[in-house]
Amino acid sequence: MNAFEYARPATLAEAVGLLSANEGETAALAGGTDLLSLMKDFVVEPKRVVSLMGIAPLQAITVGNDGLKIGATVTLDALLQSGAINQWGAKWPALWHAAAGIKSPQLRAMGTVGGELLQRPRCWYFRRGHGLLGLDANGESLVARGDHRYHAIFDNAGPAKFVHASSLAPALIACGATAEVASPRGNRAVKVEELYKTPAKAGERETTLANDELLVSVTLPKPLSKSATYEVRPRQGLDWPLVAASVAIDGGATRVVLGHVAPKPWSVDAAALNGKSPDAAAIASFATAALKGATPLAGNAYKVELAQVAIRRAFAAALKGS
Helix, strand or coil: CCCCEEECCCCHHHHHHHHHCCCCCEEEECCCCCHHHHHHCCCCCCCEEEECCCCHHHHCEEEECCEEEEECCCEHHHHHHCCCCCCCCCCCHHHHHHHHCCCCHHHHHHCEHHHHHCCCCCCHHHHCCCCCCCECCCCCEHHHHCCCCCCCCCCCCCCCCCCCCCCHHHHHHHCCCEEEEEECCEEEEEEHHHHECCCCCCCCCCECCCCCCEEEEEEECCCCCCEEEEEECCCCCCCCCCEEEEEEEECCEEEEEEECCCCCCEEECCHHHCCCCCCHHHHHHHHHHHCCCCCCCCCCCHHHHHHHHHHHHHHHHHHHCC
16 A cells, blocks of 8 residues: 555545545545555555544434435444434335345444445456456456456446446435535535446546545435335355345335446336336336346346346335335
8 A cells, every 4th residue: 555645634624625635636535445445456546535534414314304314424334223214124124225235244334325335346357457447458348358247237338347336326316315515616416326427438437526526415305115125145245236126116106226237326217117006927027127128248147137036026025115
């Protein structure tokens, strides 16, 4: 790991100021479960690291007129233990399922909501220094011709073939969450899905945040008891899911978001189910249709069936209210 300057601001304004200086050479540090490993492997080499853990407002979970607001440095353990979420996930089951699915005690104790949402891809080509797109010296894709069993089956026609790693993002998107982002230009609110993009060329990032922008919080507008997240994991291991599906049913509107299948959380058009209470046959038909647009690589076609299973089981849990 290279030497770096360390700063621990006490206020959000101080943090934004520190991050905006030396643009592109400064990194925000929350729990450190992702950033530090990237620095140890020289994948990222910031000259200044700004810790956010001394900023009290970022550690708060509050319920107000706008809904449930979760600070960016709330740990996953604190989220699960919060009375606002409810231990059994009765108010936002999709979010509770997603957070509870992160099985590692270390990750839950240290990992934060903001860090989990903005973690970098787990792609081993990226982690071994071949860039976000996993290109060789000639600009050809190492992923396409290499081991890509865990890579994307949607939105992979371009050079980006990694999958978005967040477990919380699909659930938050399905539940209609918004994010607050701070910068020297002021604060702005965006939908959580608008935090992400698929990079089209080398040098582009997988998020829409500028280098001087900081994720402050996420807000869920209202409880959605008919929601669920279902993840397919290898033998209940501590690693990341193979695929995930989050379902949220709000009155007559249904949202379905897949995780670990594309370079960003992948929203599925569920308009055909709006205003209906679908039975098992209708859900199975929907799940099959939802994966028709998948374009798996040679080694990850198994993800198509797993995603269909995840959709069916997420719907079953949501409709039971569990």
